[in-house]
Amino acid sequence: MLAMEKSAYATNEVHYSLDQGKSWKRIYIRTPIFPTSVLTNTDGISRKIIVSRTSISSDSLLIIFDFSNAYDGAICQENSFEEYHARQIGDKNSPLCIYGHREKFLRRKQNATCFVNKLVEDVTVIQEPCQCTHLDFECAAGFKMSPKDQYICIPDQNQLVKICNESNQEIKLDDKVLIEGNNCELREKKLSDFIVNQSIDCSKYKKEQDISVTVSNFEGDLVRYSMIEQRRVDNFDIVVQTTENNIYVSKSGFGPFAKAPIAGEILGFYTNAAKQAVIVTSELLYISGDDGINFIEKKVPVPPHSKSPRSIVFDPHGRGFIWFGQEENCKQTRDCEVAAYYITDSRAKFNRLPMENLQTCDFIGIKYHRVSLIICSALNSDNTKKLVTWSVNSDREPKVIFPHIIGYDLTSNFLVATTVNHKGDPENITIQDKVISDGHKYFDINKVFDADNFVDLNFPHDFRVDSQQQYTFLESRTKSIFKYVTTSIETNFEYGSILKSNSNGVSYVLVLDAVNRNHQGDVDYERTEDGLKGVIISNIVANTDDKDKKVKLLQTVISHNDGGKWNFLSAPDTDSNNQTYKCQGPKCHLHLHGPTERTQYRDNYSSEPAKGVLIRAGNVGEYLLGYDKASIFMSKDAGVSWKEIKKGNYFWEYGDHGTILVLVKKQEETDILFYSSDEGETWIEYKFSSEEKVKVVDLTEVPSYNSRKFLIFAKGGNKSETLAFSLDFTSIHSRQCQLDPHNPEGDDFEYWTPINPNSEGGPGCPFGKEVKYLRRAKGHHDCFIGKAPFKKRTKIVRKCTCTPSDYECDYNYYRNITSNTCSLVQGATRNDMKKEMCNRRNAFEYYIPTGYRKISGCSCQYGVRLDNANRLPCPGMRKEFNDHYETGFKLFLVIFIPIVVFFLVVWFVYDRVIRRNGGFKRFGQIQLGDNGDGFVPENNKADAIVNSTVKGVIFITGTITLVCSNVLTKIDKILGRMTSVFFAQETSNDVHMASRLPEEEEFLRDYDGADVESEDDAMLNEQTDVESEDDAILNEQTFADDNSIDIDHQQQQQ
Known part of the structure; x- marks a missing residue:
């Protein structure tokens, strides 16, 4: 066996073992290398191992290690x-x-x-x-495993319905069979010790519904549950924690559940984006493997710390995590310092972070580095906080970025730190938010380690953020930061303002005021989960001027352009009973209950696979009323229009790309659910609990695009137990939907285009482009989508021309409701803008703002240019300004002048030589004469001079063009490395912050538009029509609801 360390750094160490890894020896090679692969012959007798590597000089070579002389050449007997x-x-x-x-x-x-x-x-x-045991037998056809005893098989209603086939006779069936392929021997046992022949009365098993239900029970109340995706299989496992200190798991996302044999008190469990779960006890960690719920037991380096807000923080780019515990040999847990340890994966060892007095830490992605950067909030000796960063697997020492902070936050592609400046006087402190970002997923490690690369955040002139004000950063999927600042902290009357940054996270504008929040800090702000960009729904407090401030009056508003403009929700004309609403007139709108009132964090407006479909509880009226007056409303066009689908308050869930909708009563005992397979047009009632009515705690689905399985958690008559009803809707559809690119009118799909109702350039152009999404066609509710083989469900039809709706108010401007234009905020002048811009570090220019800026992520082109402002040099910075812009002018001259000269020479040659000798037609003629030389344009000295000049100009022009092309190509490659991918961060109300470019003048540039346009151009150049994308795959007559195509493809690759 031979091994070399896979590292970002060159190594010259080689380890080998001759006793199957029991002991290892080390040798050194002359030149340090970067090993890329280690291989040997596959016939099993080769004694040579080859290492493919790259040296420090970037040479690619092979190193051969020959073990022929090992064991003195002895052959095994x-x-x-x-x-x-x-x-x-x-x-x-x-x-x-x-x-x-x-x-x-x-x-x-x-x-x-x-x-x-x-x-x-x-x-x-x-x-x-081996001798047969109960483990060698499984339930026979017509039976299923009992949720109370895995060795007992009970009748399965769904299977017996098919076996009986509407017969009323009594039949005899064995409840178990020997597992196929099992070779156990009975010996002194007999079959009757394992198998029971049962009598089945077929009259009790009539076909009623095509829904399968499995019931499981847990000891205690439900504390938390989570879905874990299996890395090697397209399936999910479910982990459930109860108040009785138990963990239950279910394989493949559908019951039954089994209790995990975990010793000790369970303190909780954590999951991350890498399809991994970690169960925490006081002494041990149970870490899931690649195949789902198979756990590896690992001892914690130190006990968990009760003061730490988080016990585990995952690395979003790998399978490592940080463990927070108390210092060793510390008995008073609350007074112990927090000790943090890092681990790369479940089989590695814990390593202590070289930082003391930590409070919390997070991982940051690093550009061009295979290392993890950890950023932490640590305590100073006077109990104030500081911001410290450290790079894993590097030689860098931990570095204090800011000595005094309030907190930090990682949001989207930004890192923001709230710093404190004492100015030498503890009584005179200032608070300043600082941000750093490269505009993409990964940060430059050298920039993060330097505080000078952080830029000050600029808030509107009339908006002040006090050091005592509470604020948090909201979820954003666009290249902007959304910051919520609490402006009213009166108990039960809390609200605040939402501010939005430009594309580099520096300049903020107020996008929505009086936004509702609760005492816990949750904000009524939510983005849709269906992948549509810029759709935000929020609740605002309508009676902020109320002097009594006893009860908040809430109203719901929606934005389709990322906060640029807000509207009330349109109320439907009639309710679900086709009756007209009592509230009529311009003050009557639809209002929805928001995140501040939800009981489960998974309760969202939408689901990613169900494009444009939103569901929420609410009411039609002037204000939002209580849940007792609520009904369920649904939108199929991303919130533009709504309809009431059910009276009352319900849990809801989506399945199979939104083709299955399920509702079940909330806050009431029930034994029925309602489901719809036609996008809520009709509802079917189904009795899921056959023994008793239960009070539903939560309804969820297995989180897969094609899943048709749901799970209901409920409390029954036995208050000490929690019930889980696993519902399988697989059989409610008779066929799978068909997609025919050659006959789109005859298949089961259609394209849907989201709209922005406020767009002057046409409603189908949100964010400056027309995009179409593939959905199941209306009326085709007898089929399911499943694992349809089309990969691209979207296509960009065109880029739209810019209209006023593609712009938002610029820094220090606000939207005037009366004129619908952007005006300067109170107290600000254009001269103030000049002073503020020129006072920034390294600034050499400023611009007189128009009051508008293009919305981040908008890719419109041409049309209205509301953000077209002239740039001017700052006082005393004329030289720097000229130097900066002369570079571009000189490059223009270098390219443009040779081209002009070339065309002038071509014209001169044509006028003085070609036309004089008869024009272009002479080139095709053969001149017969005594010398036989044909047409010779150099018939005098002037012609020879002209021809030589033309050749020289052509050569020089071509050389310059080639050099410029190579330079531009290199620049294009550098720009091409940048990709915009977002962080997956946990929802948190902690104060955190963003990131930064080396020089502020570059940081203030709006690079967002160019990125978006280049991305869209690439997509437009592709064959984005589903007709062309899936021709090869869709020659099949039907969509196979399995992975047969992928499996065959993988086998061919192997």
Whole structure:
């Protein structure tokens, strides 16, 4: 065995073992290298190992390690091998029985000093039969495992309906069968010890519904549950925690559940984007593997700390995490310092972070580095906070970025730090937010380590953020920061303002005022989860001027252009009973309950696969009323229009790309649910609980685009238990939807275009482009989508011309409701803008603002240019200004002048030579004469001079063009490395911050538009029509609801 460290740094160490890894030896090679692969022959007899590598000088070479002289060339004899049981269990390594037999193999002894010297052949398995046990049997057709005892099989109603086939007779069926392929022996046992022949009365098993229900029960109340995606299979496992200190797991996202055998008090469990779960106890961690709920037990380096807000913080770019515990040998937990340890994966060891007095930490992605950057908030000796950063797997020491902070936040592609400046006087402090960003997913490690690269955040002239004000950063999927600042902290009358930054996170404008929040800090602000950009729904407090301030009157507003403009929700004309609403007139709108009132964090307006479909509880009126007056409303066009689908208050969920909708009563005991397969047009009632009515705690779906499985958590008559109803809707559709690119009118799909109702350039152009999404066509509710093989569900039809709706108010401007234009905020002047811009570090220019800026992410082109402002030099900075812009002018002259000269020379040659000698037609003629030389344009000295001049100009022009092209190509490659991908961060109300470019003048540039336009151009150049994208795949007659195509493709690759 040979191994080399896979690292970002060159190495010259090579480790090898001759005893199957029991001991290792080290050798050194002359030149440090970057190993890329290690390989050997696959025939099993090769004694050479090849290392492919790149040296420091970037040379690609192969190193061959020859072990032919190992063991002195000895060949193994028969006594050099041993029998080995591959599957063993327990401290005594007892052989494990699988499928009724034990398996053993022959292998070379570990301490044998010889070569096997045999070609690789299929492993010969020696089987030893085991005595039969209950584990060797499974439930027979017509039966299923009992949720209370895994060794008992009970009648399965859905299977027996098919077996009985409407018969009223009594039949006899065995409840179990020997597992197929099982080789166990009965010996002194008999079949009746394992199998019971049961009598089944078929009259009790009539076909009623095509929904399968499995019931599980847990001890205690539901605390938390989470879905974990299996890395190797397109499926999900479910982890549930209860108040009785138990963890229950379900494989494949559909019951039954089994209790996890975890010893000790369970303090909680964590999940991350890398499809990983970690269960925490006081001494041990249980870390899930690649195949879902199979856990690895790992001892914690130090006990958890009760003062730490988080026990675990995951690395969003890998499978590592940080563990927060108390210092060793500290008995008073609350007074102990927080000790943080880092681990790269579940099989690695914990390493102490070289930072003291930590409070919390997060990971940051680093551009062009295979390292993780950790940023932490740590305590100073006077209990104030500081911002510290450290790079994992590098030689850098931890560095204090800011010595005094209030907090920091990672939001979208920004890092923001709230700094404190004492100015030498503890009584005279100032608070300043500072931001850094490269505009993309990854940060430059050198910039993050330097506080000078952070830029001050600028808030509107008439908006002041006091050091005592509470604020948080809201979720954003666009290249802007959304910051919520609390402006009223009176109990039960809290509200605040939402500010939005420009594309580099520096300049903020007020986009919505009087936004509702609760006492816990949750804000009524929510973006849709269906992947549509810029759709935000929020609740505002309408009676901020109320002197009594006893009850907040809330109203719901929506924006379709990322906060640029807000509207009330349009109320439907009639309710679900086709009755007219009592409230009529311009003050009557639809108002919806928001995040401040939801009981589960998973309760969202929408689901990513269901494009444009939104569901929420609310009422029609002047203000939002209580849940007792609520009904369920649904929108199919991303919130432009709504309709009432059910009276009352319900949980709701989506399945199969939104083709299945499920509702179940909230806050009332019930035993029925309602489901719809036609986008809410009709609802079918189904009784899911056959024994008793239950009070539903939550309704969820297995989080897969094509899932048709749902889960209901509820409390029954036994108050000490929680019930889980696993619902499988797989059989409610008779067929799978068909997509025919050659006959789009005859298939089951249609394109839907989202609209911006405020767009002057046409409603179908949100964010400056017309985009179409593929959805199941209306009226085709008898089919399901499933794992449809089309990959691109969207296509960009065109870019739209810019209109006023593509712009928002610029820094220090606000939208005047009366004129619908952007005006200067109170107290600000244009001269103030000049002073503010020129006073910034390294600034050499300013511009007189028009009051408008293009919305971040908008890719419109031409048309109205409301943001077209002239740039001017700051006082005393004329030279820097000229130097900056002369570079571009000089490049223009270098390219433009040779082209002009070339065309002038071409014209001169044509006028003085070609036309004089008869024009272009002479070039096609053969001149017969005494000399036979044909047409010769150089018939005098002037012609020869002209021809030489033309050749020289052509050569010089071509050379200059080639050089410029190479320079531009290199620049284009550098720009091409940048991609805009967002962080997946946990929702938090902690104060955090953003990021920064090296020089502020570059940071203030709006690079966002160019990025978006280049991305859209690339998509427009592709064959984005589904007709052309999926021709090869869709020659199949039907969509196979399995992975057969992918599996075949993978096999071909292998």
